[in-house]
Amino acid sequence: MVESIFGSTPSAAAGSLIHRSDKEIAALAALAEVEAGMTVGLGTGSTAAFFVSHLGERVRAGFSIAAVATSLSTENVARRAGIPIIAFEDLATVDLTVDGADEVDDRLFAIKGAGGAMLREKIVAASSRRMIVIADGSKLSAAIGRAPVPVEILPFAREFVLAELRRLDAEPVLRIANDAYYHSDQGNLIADCAFASLPDPVATAAALSAIPGILGHGLFLTEVDTIYSANGGVVTRLDR
Ligand SMILES: O=C[C@H](O)[C@H](O)[C@H](O)COP(=O)(O)O
Numbered sequence: 575m576v577e578s579i580f581g582s583t584p585s586a587a588a589g590s591l592i593h594r595s596d597k598e599i600a601a602l603a604a605l606a607e608v609e610a611g612m613t614v615g616l617g618t619g620s621t622a623a624f625f626v627s628h629l630g631e632r633v634r635a636g637f638s639i640a641a642v643a644t645s646l647s648t649e650n651v652a653r654r655a656g657i658p659i660i661a662f663e664d665l666a667t668v669d670l671t672v673d674g675a676d677e678v679d680d681r682l683f684a685i686k687g688a689g690g691a692m693l694r695e696k697i698v699a700a701s702s703r704r705m706i707v708i709a710d711g712s713k714l715s716a717a718i719g720r721a722p723v724p725v726e727i728l729p730f731a732r733e734f735v736l737a738e739l740r741r742l743d744a745e746p747v748l749r750i751a752n753d754a755y756y757h758s759d760q761g762n763l764i765a766d767c768a769f770a771s772l773p774d775p776v777a778t779a780a781a782l783s784a785i786p787g788i789l790g791h792g793l794f795l796t797e798v799d800t801i802y803s804a805n806g807g808v809v810t811r812l813d814r
Contacts, residue, residue, distance in 0.1 A: 594807075595624075595710070596711060596805060596807065597621040597624055597674075597708070597709075597710045597804070598628075599804040599807060600621065600708035600802045600809060601621060601624035601628060601708050602624075602628060603708070603802040603804070603811070604672045604708050604802055605625060605629060605672075607672075607706065608629065608637075608670060608672075609669075610637060610638050610639065611639065613642065613660070613665065613667075614629070614641045614642075614668070614669065614671070615670065615673070615698040615699070615702050615705075616629075616642065616643045616644060616648050616652055616671075616672070617644050617648065617672055617673025617674055617691075617695060617708075618643075618644045618645040618647065618674070618691035618694075618695060619674040619688070619689045619691070620674070621708050621709060621710070623648075624708075625708060626648060626651055626652050626655060626657065627655060629641075629655070629657060630652065630655025630656050630657050631655075633655070633657050634655075639658075640659075640660050641657050641659055642661075642662040642668060643659055643662075644671075644673065644695040645689070645690075645694060645695075645759055648691075662697075666701065667702075668701050668702040668703070669702070670703065670704050671698055671702040671704070672705075672707075672708060673686070673695055673699065673705065673706075673707060673708070674707065674708055674709060675707045675709055675713055675794070675798075676688045676713065677713055677718045677721040678707055678709055678713050678714060678715065678801050679715045679717050680812060682812065683718045683793070683794070683795050683798075684707055684793075684794040684797075685721040685723055685792050685793060686792045687723075687724030687726075687791075687792030688721070688724065690756065690758050690759075691758075692790055692791065692794075693726045693762075693790035694760075696794060699794065699797035699798075700797060702797075705797050705799050705800075706798075706800045706801070706802060707802070708802050708803075709802070709803045711804065714803055718772060718775060718793075719772030722747075722767055722768045723744070723766070723767045723769065723778075723791055723792050724749075724765070724766050724767070724791065725764065725765045725766075725788055725791045725792070726758055726764055726788065726790045726791070727762060727763040727787055727788060727789070728763075728787045728788075728789055729755075729761075729763055730787070731786065731788075734786075734787055735765070735785060735788055736765065738785045738787075739765065739767055739782075739785070743769065743770060744767035744768065744769055745769075746766070746767045747765060747766050747767075747768075748763060748764070748765050749765065760789070762789055778793065779791065798814070800814070
């Protein structure tokens with residue numbers, strides 16, 4: 575456990591008051607781990623957006639890194655921030671990925687995908703020498719299972735996969751956006767699966783992965799190396 579140098583109390587900077595949220599404070603803790611010359615995986619979501627924004631500031635000041643994005647939205651934001659983006663398909667290995675999560679526990683298990691990006695996020699995380707999750711205190715759990723587990727479904731397999739999910743005692747709800755099915759960056763459907771309990775996430779992840787038509791899910795059980803969580807301005811670091 576490490577107490578952070580980043581505080582949430584307002585501080586004077588250039589004559590104005592800065593008040594940082596816990597999401598931003600966690601992002602700054604991870605930013606300190608980025609070294610010049612790295613290829614950095616950029617996560618998706620509101621917490622990762624703070625990391626992208628601050629990394630962009632450093633790049634515009636001359637810090638040299640390259641990056642891959644875990645979603646089209648992050649790619650757009652990163653490009654606008656001046657971060658050089660390379661195509662992930664041209665890479666086998668990423669040095670460091672920094673991403674948010676919907677829920678984490680001290681086993682370094684995470685549920686991700688409320689933003690629909692978990693398929694690309696997991697691929698980039700798996701390719702990364704190191705993955706850091708950044709989170710505010712609301713994401714911490716004694717054991718993951720509170721957040722629904724998003725599942726990415728090939729549209730062709732929709733009803734078959736929903737039936738299979740119910741056989742696993744999940745309550746899948748197809749994600750809707752603008753009165754139509756939500757589509758991921760890959761053009762697939764997403765079902766958010768509530769489980770009454772998640773006593774064995776490893777078994778659940780294996781069962782989900784075994785259903786034909788499921789292309790990915792939001793259980794991240796092996797990818798996360800470090801979690802920086804910020805609560806009331808105090809950062810806690812948890813390592814695998
Ligand atoms: O698909 C979205 C990602 O997994 C996000 O990293 C996750 O949902 C956390 O997002 P936020 O930081 O906005 O809570």
